[in-house]
Amino acid sequence: MQTTKKKKRPTIRDVAALAGVSVATVSRYLNGKTNKMTNATAAKIKEAIAKLQYIPNPAAREMSHNKSMIVVIVVANVADYFSTEIFKGASRKLEAAGYVPVLLDSGADQSHEKRILNSVNIHGFDGLLFQPLTSDTALIQSELTRHFPVVILDRELKRSPWPQVVTDNYQAARNATRHFIKEGFQHVVVLSSTIKQASTRQERYQGIADSADDVSVIEIDENHFDRDQVYQQLASLLDQQQKTMLFSLKERWLLEFLPRLMQDGLISQSNTRVTGFADTSLIKSICPYAQVISQNPAYMGERAAAVLLKMLKGDSQEIDDIVIKARFAGDESAEN
Template sequence: MKKKQSANMKDVAALSQVSIATVSRFLNNDLSRMSEETAKRVKDAIDKLNYVPNSAARQMVTKSSKMIAVVVANIDDYFSTELFKGISSILESTGYIGVLFDTDTNQKREIQLMDSVNSQSFDGLIFQPLTSDMSLIENEIRREIPIVIVDREIELSPWPQVITNNYEAARNAMLKFQTKGYKHVIILSSEINIASTRRERYQGIKSVANNVDVIEISEKSHNHKDIHKEIVSLIKKSDEKTLIFAIKERWLLEFIPGLMTDGYIDDMNVTATGFSDTDLARAIEPKAELIEQNPFLMGASSAEVMMDLLNDDDAKKIPSKLIIPAKLK
């Protein structure tokens, strides 16, 4: 049986009575140089011929893969999930595809994934690095492509950054809880010194509170019983009102429900707050005051900055640092 030959751009151009260049512009979503009638003819021809664009062939012509690498720290965190959703919402509306890489909070894995990104033909990179060390990041990035850093503040960064006001948000929240009499703070965090976000939040809390205990939890930890016991022990030892402050939403979701069930959080002598990325923490305790981030907006904003870079917009007009504020609500 003879194999049916696939349609090509030349066939589409002939059927729609336009040039191959016009078909190419249509496929690249560049409709500014054609009428609505012409665009409709090209679309109808594509549908009739069941034409599927050959991305590899198009890439050879346009020198563009229409793909953006998105490297995040941990897809298990709702923050990274919402971040990627925001990025995808903008990229897809402009004809690009975001390709997600998860470093799983592992530096070796991040290096390996960045090797893959460097060897592939991505048009750009949106990067949530594990570290804020500029020298380490520079060693990982070896391609001259547009880059946007998200959720990490890096000193002397040559790339635009989309971040949260971590220090101010944590400090302002601590000030408010201190006026309510909460003097003892138990901080729940992943390893603080690794990421700028955690350091800034910790410093914001410490700028207000003097009686602070820190429990650093491994991202790989599933030993919740021991962590639960440690929190309870610290609550019992203190003769001051205690605030449990989760640096990230994951620790709110994993530890606060158990403490509530056991009666340790009564919103009188012991209460909890932290950074929240979704509605899940609010669903657990509707009356809780939480620091609401907007990772979806951070992702969308980083993708918009990427589009500006790809479109060769005036670099001077692209902000070196875009802050998406988080607020206690």
């Protein structure tokens, strides 16, 4: 049986030999550094590459540049639309700059996030966009031991060594609460994942607490919760004899419980105001009279990616944190 000999893949040395130049000259050409070579030399190299059908070895080029051209994006929970939109927005910006974005999901699990960061420490990523579960700066520093460009997303860390891109959570929650209190809705039922775990929730809750005197809180463990039990808690607090504001600090929980609350007649336009932080138009589809606080996670991802790209280019100047304003549906000034 006759075997077919596999054709040898052409190397950079083969290109140099055919073009009659040095390997270093071919390398400069491949890296776009043609300003110090003549047009004739560049043309010869281009012709040799085409004739040999030479394809550069990406791994070898990465080693020579000490770059992988890969950026890792670690999000809190892909079950949340917010996290996936962050990735989409960041990806558009990174891909346009020639980087490959890789998505890793903490799954709202602190121990899993730690394992992910350990992996990030030892792999050759050029940079990190990070939506951490915790707001504990010291804890993150102890787990993220690698020194490379990092941008924090959606968390405001105290004494953070990294630039941050965040929403004006406190002000947005405060404005919405005051708006409904003026309408006579004095009782606030706050629905949230564990508040102390993330700075976003702490700030949102504080904005509510600083504006209302009558606040009830239902906290939910994202990984371990009984839907019926949470629903019963909500049902007991949504007293139709009292004007009540249902304020969800996370869109997921309105999507989870609002349809059933409306079906059971526990939400009414006359005695209930439905609000919270939302990233889609789904809440309005479920409850047309809901007035939510809209965020733009894709834009947040884009802005964070722009900051990271600036750092990857070696810009060592101090970069200010970026605060992106949320838009409250009941705020007429937001239309301007």
